[in-house]
Amino acid sequence: MSAHIGEDAALYALGALEPHEAAAVEAHVEHCSACARLLAQAEDDVTAMVAAGPLVEPPAALAERILATPDASTPATGRQRSRVPRAAWFAALAAAIVVAVLPSAYVYRENLAMHHTMLADADAMARIATSPHRSTAFAGRDAHVMYAPDGSWYVVVIRGAKTPMHVVWPHDGERTMLGTAVPHGDVALLYLPKSHRMDQLALMSDGRVVAQAQLVF
Amino acid sequence: MSALPAWQNPGLARPVRRTPSLMQDSIDDEALAAAFSSKERWAFEAAYARFATLLYSTAYHVLGNAEDAQDCVHDALSRVWRSPDAYDRSRGAIRSFLTVCVRNEAITRLRSKQRRSRLHERVAAEPVEHDEIAVVDVVEHQRLRAAMARLPDEQRRPLELAYFEQKTHVEIAAQLEVPLGTIKSRIALGLRKLAMALGGTR
Ligand SMILES: [Zn+2]
Numbered sequence: 001m002s003a004h005i006g007e008d009a010a011l012y013a014l015g016a017l018e019p020h021e022a023a024a025v026e027a028h029v030e031h032c033s034a035c036a037r038l039l040a041q042a043e044d045d046v047t048a049m050v051a052a053g054p055l056v057e058p059p060a061a062l063a064e065r066i067l068a069t070p071d072a073s074t075p076a077t078g079r080q081r082s083r084v085p086r087a088a089w090f091a092a093l094a095a096a097i098v099v100a101v102l103p104s105a106y107v108y109r110e111n112l113a114m115h116h117t118m119l120a121d122a123d124a125m126a127r128i129a130t131s132p133h134r135s136t137a138f139a140g141r142d143a144h145v146m147y148a149p150d151g152s153w154y155v156v157v158i159r160g161a162k163t164p165m166h167v168v169w170p171h172d173g174e175r176t177m178l179g180t181a182v183p184h185g186d187v188a189l190l191y192l193p194k195s196h197r198m199d200q201l202a203l204m205s206d207g208r209v210v211a212q213a214q215l216v217f
Numbered sequence: 218m219s220a221l222p223a224w225q226n227p228g229l230a231r232p233v234r235r236t237p238s239l240m241q242d243s244i245d246d247e248a249l250a251a252a253f254s255s256k257e258r259w260a261f262e263a264a265y266a267r268f269a270t271l272l273y274s275t276a277y278h279v280l281g282n283a284e285d286a287q288d289c290v291h292d293a294l295s296r297v298w299r300s301p302d303a304y305d306r307s308r309g310a311i312r313s314f315l316t317v318c319v320r321n322e323a324i325t326r327l328r329s330k331q332r333r334s335r336l337h338e339r340v341a342a343e344p345v346e347h348d349e350i351a352v353v354d355v356v357e358h359q360r361l362r363a364a365m366a367r368l369p370d371e372q373r374r375p376l377e378l379a380y381f382e383q384k385t386h387v388e389i390a391a392q393l394e395v396p397l398g399t400i401k402s403r404i405a406l407g408l409r410k411l412a413m414a415l416g417g418t419r
Contacts, residue, residue: 010405013317015324016379016386022321033307040309042405045412046320047313049380050275052361052415058273062287066265069291071258072299164259177266182259 002028005035013042060175064207067166140211141203147215151197154190156181158203161188166204170212175202250311254304261298268312272319279323279383286323293322324383364414372407375400 005025011017012025029036137144143158156167161183167190168175181188181203203211249267252260265272272294276286297303297318308314365373374393378384384392390400 007401007405010408011379011386011401014376014379014404014408015317015321015383016389016404018385018387029308036307037309040313042408043309043313043317045408046380047271047310047316048412048415049361049408050278050316050320051271052364053274053278055270055274056277056286058269058290059283059287062273062290063265063269065287065291066294067262069261069295069298071256072301164262166262177269179266180259180262 004032005029005038009035009038009042010045012039013046063175063177067204068207134216136213136215138201138203138211138213143203143211143213145201145213145215149217151194151217154192154194154198154201156190156192156201156203158183158188163205164188165210167192168202168204168209169198170200170202171198175204246311250304250306253311254306256303261294264311264315265294268315271312271316275316275319276323279320279327285326289323289326290319293319296322327383360415364411367414368407368411372403372410375404376407376411379404 002024005012005028008017008021008025012022017025025039029039131148133146133148135144135146138158141158142160143156145154145156147154158165158181161181164180164182165188166180167178169178178192178201179190181190197215197217199215199217201213201215202209246267249260249263253264272290273286276289276293277283280286280289294315297315304311304314365377368376375386375389375395378389378392379386386397386400386404389404390397393400395403
């Protein structure tokens with residue numbers, strides 16, 4: 001077994017090692033969990049430096065290139081969906097309460113533990129359910145968005161969705177990627193807590209805008 | 218002392234308004250990391266959406282221009298995503314893991330570019346020309362400079378050379394005329410102290 005990485009953790013995270021030394025660090029942390037933790041700490045530290053420095057907005061074109069990245073040739077296709085992200089469920093139930101568009105079977109079909117997790121979010125959902133909101137349809141898809149008049153939250157619901165769809169905010173000649181609405185059953189939902197008003201939203205699929213909605217505040 | 222590149226000089230940076238909660242959504246980093254390591258496609262896209270500004274900034278600071286920075290972020294993320302063991306949660310927070318991947322990719326590119334420029338018989342590697350950039354948050358920018366300034370010189374100098382000038386520890390030791398082992402300790406200590414000054418482990 002190779003030597004523990006010690007101070008090389010910091011140098012690795014900073015990119016200050018010679019290539020053969022960096023390779024040795026990578027090989028070592030594969031089988032030494034103590035050093036893996038040390039390296040994780042150093043990586044957190046360097047990330048804190050980046051985050052405390054000047055931040056630069058990436059151009060929208062980069063998001064499109066990233067989204068076009070294919071999966072590896074041996075993807076985990078045989079695997080069952082390992083875990084539904086909790087937030088997707090939160091969004092699902094929130095939307096069900098707000099507009100009752102979902103068949104109740106959809107909400108309750110999955111396992112009980114997940115259901116209890118959802119109930120833990122009941123306070124937040126109740127707030128959404130009881131707060132005043134507006135709704136507008138997307139032109140181009142069977143989809144709509146519910147949103148708070150102060151722009152504090154948005155719920156995008158897409159029906160008949162077969163593949164994940166990206167929700168973007170077109171503004172100032174750019175597009176900001178807000179998140180991905182992933183279909184479960186054939187409904188895709190995205191819950192977006194925000195702190196500002198977005199007067200336009202668009203849905204993107206395969207790098208193209210497929211639907212747009214104008215929001216009135 | 219050489220002049221600061223534009224992005225290190227707040228006087229030259231055009232401040233722009235930070236877009237509030239730009240990339241937030243309601244999936245926490247833990248859930249994202251779990252899904253990313255089990256190769257769920259949405260997690261790859263969500264990771265980009267969430268960390269785009271951080272990752273792009275990381276590459277930009279090293280490479281100094283938008284075109285190289287975009288290529289770098291794209292290639293680093295694609296490689297992580299397409300490799301069979303893309304990311305293992307024992308490697309720590311996904312945010313930091315990706316940031317360091319992008320930074321190391323950027324430094325590799327920078328060094329090979331400098332090697333090429335040396336091959337073209339320039340006397341020394343040319344310093345990277347930094348575009349004038351729109352800094353998202355000038356107050357944040359000042360935090361790094363202020364925290365750096367509070368480090369003792371013997372830790373600050375080697376850390377600056379590693380972080381801002383992307384030098385290796387061998388180059389830093391030679392430049393500062395300090396033994397290799399000493400340089401490593403000072404960089405490691407300086408980094409830890411700086412991160413704590415910036416607000417804990419995150
Ligand atoms: Zn070890």
